[in-house]
Amino acid sequence: MIIQQYKIVFAGSMGAGKTEAIKSLSEIPILETEAFNTDVQSHQKTQTTVGIDYGEITLDDGIKIGLYGTPGQSRFDFIWSVICEGAIGIILLLDHNSPNSIDVLNDYLKTFKNYNDNIVIGITHIDENKESSLQQYRNWIKANELTYPLFFIDAREQEHILMMVESLIASLEVKVGATSQGNNHA
Amino acid sequence: MLSIPVQKRTAPTQLLQLAKGEAHNILMNTRGVDFVMICSSDGFELATVSHKNYHNTTKLAAVSSSILAMVTAFLKEIQLTGCNNITLDADNGKAILTAIPAVHHPMIMVTLSNKEVLLGQLLYSLKKASQIIAEADGE
Numbered sequence: 001m002i003i004q005q006y007k008i009v010f011a012g013s014m015g016a017g018k019t020e021a022i023k024s025l026s027e028i029p030i031l032e033t034e035a036f037n038t039d040v041q042s043h044q045k046t047q048t049t050v051g052i053d054y055g056e057i058t059l060d061d062g063i064k065i066g067l068y069g070t071p072g073q074s075r076f077d078f079i080w081s082v083i084c085e086g087a088i089g090i091i092l093l094l095d096h097n098s099p100n101s102i103d104v105l106n107d108y109l110k111t112f113k114n115y116n117d118n119i120v121i122g123i124t125h126i127d128e129n130k131e132s133s134l135q136q137y138r139n140w141i142k143a144n145e146l147t148y149p150l151f152f153i154d155a156r157e158q159e160h161i162l163m164m165v166e167s168l169i170a171s172l173e174v175k176v177g178a179t180s181q182g183n184n185h186a
Numbered sequence: 187m188l189s190i191p192v193q194k195r196t197a198p199t200q201l202l203q204l205a206k207g208e209a210h211n212i213l214m215n216t217r218g219v220d221f222v223m224i225c226s227s228d229g230f231e232l233a234t235v236s237h238k239n240y241h242n243t244t245k246l247a248a249v250s251s252s253i254l255a256m257v258t259a260f261l262k263e264i265q266l267t268g269c270n271n272i273t274l275d276a277d278n279g280k281a282i283l284t285a286i287p288a289v290h291h292p293m294i295m296v297t298l299s300n301k302e303v304l305l306g307q308l309l310y311s312l313k314k315a316s317q318i319i320a321e322a323d324g325e
Contacts, residue, residue, distance in 0.1 A: 031263065033255035035227040036292050038195045048228050050248075051256040075229055075248040 007066045008165060009084050010053070011112050012093035013104050014072035015043035017124045017155025019053050021093065022067045025161045026055025030067075042073065050076065052083055057165070065165065077111070084115035089168040092148075093122045093155065097129045102140050109148075118175065120168045122153045122160075197232060197291040197323075204322050205286070206233040208315035209295065213237065216311055218303030220279075227251055227285075227292040240298070250296045254283050271312060273305070280305070284312045288323030 010018040022030050033051025037043065053069030068083050070076070084090065090112050098104045105121070113119060123137055134152055141150055149167045153160035197205075202224070209222040213235045221236040223243060229251035231243050240246065258269040274281040279300050286293040295312060 031259050033252070033259050035229070035251055035255055036195070037228055038197075038226045038230060038291075039228065040195050050227070050229055051252045051259065071252070073229075073248075075244065076252060078245065078249060079252055 005064045005066055007068060007087045008168060009087045009090045009116070010067065010069045010093060011080065011084075011090050012070075012072060012108055012122075013095050013098055014039075014048065015045050015097075015125075016072060016093035016095040016122075018069045018072065018093055019049055021091070021122075021155040021161045022053050022055040022069050024156050024158045025057050025165070026067055027058065028056045030055040039073070048073075052079065057162075059165075059169075080111065081115055084112070087116050088172050089118035089120065090116050091120050091122060091161075091164050091168060093124050096123050096126045096132060096134070101132070102136060105137070105140070109146075118168060118172050120149045120151065120164050120171065122151045122155075122164055124153055124155050126152050127154075194290075197226070197288075197293065201288075201291060201319070201323055202233055205293065205295075205319045206235065208318055209233060210235045212297065212308070212311050212315060216299075216303065216308050218299045218301075219297060219308065220300065221296075221298040223247065223250075223296040224286075225250060225294050225296060227254070227294055232293065238298075246296060247294075250283050250294050254285060254294055258285075270316075271309065273309070277301070282308065282312060284316050286316045286319050288320045290323050293319065 010021055012018060019032065031054040033049055033053060034047040035050045037045055037048040049069060049071045055067040056064060057067060058064050070080055070083050092108055092112060094101060094105050126134060137150055151164055205224045209224055213219050213222050220238040221240055223234040224232045225247035226232055229248035231247040234243055254269060257272055261269050269285055271282055271284040279298065280303060282297040284295040286295060297312060
């Protein structure tokens with residue numbers, strides 16, 4: 001029996017809600033690799049992911065998706081490429097509270113597009129920082145002529161995460177469609 | 187652990203001195219051991235004693251915490267509880283990751299040795315050191 005399963009990676013800044021997003025979506029108890037967080041300057045949360053988080057979801061059409069979470073901190077960058085291997089896309093989450101959030105977004109995008117260019121961006125914790133504009137992300141994407149879908153989400157909301165997963169799959173289908181059309185014309 | 191205030195998340199100097207002393211004892215008293223590092227369970231180097239220099243110890247600390255967390259998760263999946271140590275046996279040496287289950291400041295001891303090391307002796311020493319550090323954290 002060959003099990004057909006796809007893989008989506010959750011990447012992005014520390015405390016953006018990657019583990020929470022996988023938890024909210026997964027239909028199985030998620031495999032967590034959390035450790036006690038001593039880096040309070042970066043984030044004050046108690047636990048932080050240091051390995052790979054894993055969950056699963058089955059979509060309406062029966063397709064099973066493996067949900068893989070990465071550690072956010074760059075000291076764990078050795079594991080990022082390993083996790084992204086064979087993924088159909090990356091959901092890049094960014095904490096709106098991060099100082100210089102546009103720079104942080106730029107850094108993660110630069111790194112992760114090397115592993116897979118099918119990326120959807122989710123800005124989280126938007127209710128905790130009302131002073132900083134959300135429009136800045138749209139403006140930045142436009143100014144840099146990027147086409148990544150952008151969402152403002154709550155990582156605890158299953159619907160929000162599901163919407164991003166569906167967007168990622170739709171982007172992939174468009175890309176695959178465009179490639180096969182190109183091949184037919186050649 | 188959840189009740190630890192933010193300013194007390196990092197291990198106190200006294201505990202680190204004790205941990206470093208235990209690491210030093212293992213390095214000096216176990217033939218074949220080249221390197222012992224204490225790191226936090228979230229992958230920060232805290233103290234290192236060594237006969238040989240290893241480059242990029244910060245990365246070594248991060249990788250060690252990842253491996254220990256992933257193996258612990260694997261053991262949990264197969265209904266085994268905790269992960270006391272992991273022994274990696276290579277052609278030219280051994281690496282041992284030992285969990286230090288300190289209540290307030292969980293840590294990892296990373297030990298690198300040549301292939302001739304007496305593994306039983308080393309594992310016994312590591313277990314004792316881990317217990318001493320964990321007990322000191324609980325006091």
